[in-house]
Amino acid sequence: MAVADATVATFQIGRVVTRTFAVIGENIVTFTLLTLLVTVPLMLATLSASQDTLSLLQGNGPGAGGVATMGITWLLSIVGMYFLQAALVHGTVVSLNGRKASFGECLSTGLSNFFPLFLIALLEMLGLVMGFVLLVVPGFMLLMRWAVAVPARVVEHTGVVESFRRSAELTRGHRWSIFALAIVLLLLHMVLNWVFGAYSMGLRPGAGSQAFMENFTEALKANFNPVRLLTLMLSQTIYWVVGAAGVASLYYELRTVKEGIGPQALASVFD
Numbered sequence: 001m002a003v004a005d006a007t008v009a010t011f012q013i014g015r016v017v018t019r020t021f022a023v024i025g026e027n028i029v030t031f032t033l034l035t036l037l038v039t040v041p042l043m044l045a046t047l048s049a050s051q052d053t054l055s056l057l058q059g060n061g062p063g064a065g066g067v068a069t070m071g072i073t074w075l076l077s078i079v080g081m082y083f084l085q086a087a088l089v090h091g092t093v094v095s096l097n098g099r100k101a102s103f104g105e106c107l108s109t110g111l112s113n114f115f116p117l118f119l120i121a122l123l124e125m126l127g128l129v130m131g132f133v134l135l136v137v138p139g140f141m142l143l144m145r146w147a148v149a150v151p152a153r154v155v156e157h158t159g160v161v162e163s164f165r166r167s168a169e170l171t172r173g174h175r176w177s178i179f180a181l182a183i184v185l186l187l188l189h190m191v192l193n194w195v196f197g198a199y200s201m202g203l204r205p206g207a208g209s210q211a212f213m214e215n216f217t218e219a220l221k222a223n224f225n226p227v228r229l230l231t232l233m234l235s236q237t238i239y240w241v242v243g244a245a246g247v248a249s250l251y252y253e254l255r256t257v258k259e260g261i262g263p264q265a266l267a268s269v270f271d
Helices: 013-026 028-057 063-096 103-112 114-134 136-145 149-156 160-171 175-200 208-214 216-222 226-259 263-270
Strands: none
Touching: 013 028, 013 063, 013 175, 013 226, 028 063, 028 103, 028 226, 063 103, 063 114, 063 149, 063 226, 103 114, 114 136, 114 149, 114 160, 136 160, 136 175, 149 160, 149 226, 160 226, 175 226
């Protein structure tokens, strides 16, 4: 999907959303396979964490192994999302330049950036936790400020600290628009969780939330239902594909609006 007009006067949310789904549509198989590399081990870790939580609720305690499993689950979700962002940044950029995203090339980009991405993820999580602990607003401000730190690292090969600075520079003046995009993504996540969570347990629409609140233990046990496990994996895959491709499209929009950079210039870094 080549983009001919590289210079755009204003930031447009609609263009980011349209481009995101267009790129996903053209690379649905590659993007889905990449996401499954993350969601499959994450779901397995979630099963183990659910078992540990059930043991804790039943008074047995999760033990040292349970605490470790919960930590691994959390780490997988954070690092996995950043790895996926890096891989899909590659796929999105080359797709915008009119080429088909290669699974091997996307995977290689994600793996080659693994350690810088791990440090970026760790520093961002620490910053966000501090921001949300102090006051909620600073946490959201940092989240918008650092929204494209991963694409900056992948495309521009910036250092860990420089990636945050570069993201702050690109997002300046557009953070309310980015916040609106984040709200859209959050709503998508909530809808996916409700639809797949409710129907995988055989609940009527509107009854899911109440049922989960009435019996949290039963909700945890439901994680061991094969149908629910598959639907949760599907829900997570959709959410992560849209989120990662969306971040890449957002980065492209910001570079285009602020610097007049077209897809050819961005894609050249992968040649």
